[in-house]
Amino acid sequence: MAIIIRLDRMMADRKMSLNELAEKVGMTNVNLSNLKTGKMKGIRFETLDAICDALDCQPGDILEHTK
Amino acid sequence: MDNRSSTLNKRLNTDRVITLIVAFLMIFVAAVQFISFAKSSDTLAIRRGIHSVFSAIALILLYIGLRRIAVTGKPFDDKIVNLLRAIAITIMVGGFLPPFAEGFINIVRGSEFVLNFGDIDIFIPLAGVIVGILSEIFVYGKDLQEDNDLIA
Numbered sequence: 533m534a535i536i537i538r539l540d541r542m543m544a545d546r547k548m549s550l551n552e553l554a555e556k557v558g559m560t561n562v563n564l565s566n567l568k569t570g571k572m573k574g575i576r577f578e579t580l581d582a583i584c585d586a587l588d589c590q591p592g593d594i595l596e597h598t599k
Numbered sequence: 600m601d602n603r604s605s606t607l608n609k610r611l612n613t614d615r616v617i618t619l620i621v622a623f624l625m626i627f628v629a630a631v632q633f634i635s636f637a638k639s640s641d642t643l644a645i646r647r648g649i650h651s652v653f654s655a656i657a658l659i660l661l662y663i664g665l666r667r668i669a670v671t672g673k674p675f676d677d678k679i680v681n682l683l684r685a686i687a688i689t690i691m692v693g694g695f696l697p698p699f700a701e702g703f704i705n706i707v708r709g710s711e712f713v714l715n716f717g718d719i720d721i722f723i724p725l726a727g728v729i730v731g732i733l734s735e736i737f738v739y740g741k742d743l744q745e746d747n748d749l750i751a
Contacts (some may be wrong), residue, residue: 559751571749572751
């Protein structure tokens with residue numbers, strides 16, 4: 533049971549690079565890369581809001597729950 | 600956030616300057632006390648001199664810690680914890696050392712080695728214990744910081 537970040541899929545759909553998204557969200561490339569690869573323990577609502585704004589999507593498009 | 604960070608940095612710099620000034624003042628006081636002891640053989644001067652030397656060491660360690668916090672921006676760090684422990688030990692040793700020094704001076708003067716713990720200012724070792732406990736709180740803070748660093 534886990535929450536998976538589907539950031540790579542959304543970024544591919546929007547044809548947005550990691551650097552571009554990091555710049556729009558105001559995060560470092562390293563932090564965003566860690567988030568994308570699931571190395572982070574959590575995500576703030578503030579960050580999620582910024583990512584959703586940048587990718588023009590809903591939180592559910594980025595987060596996925598698996599059993 | 601930037602405003603708060605710059606205010607914290609200014610305060611940290613002020614603390615560093617004050618720490619360094621007081622440390623040099625303590626070294627000066629220690630030198631004066633040791634010279635006074637050499638002239639008058641007053642054991643109170645050696646007691647004050649030892650306290651000043653150990654205060655200066657503790658303040659220099661504190662300065663190193665503050666400088667590290669200013670550079671890394673992280674107060675909850677392994678090195679800061681170790682520095683706090685070193686400060687605690689320095690304060691405790693500085694508090695307990697004068698009776699031993701006086702006893703040693705008695706031997707040099709040809710008297711018996713007598714330890715007089717009654718003259719110890721109990722607040723000095725107590726201050727060391729409090730700093731030691733603070734260092735353990737910083738260990739907990741370090742864990743929280745590591746947890747926080749893993750949240751995007």
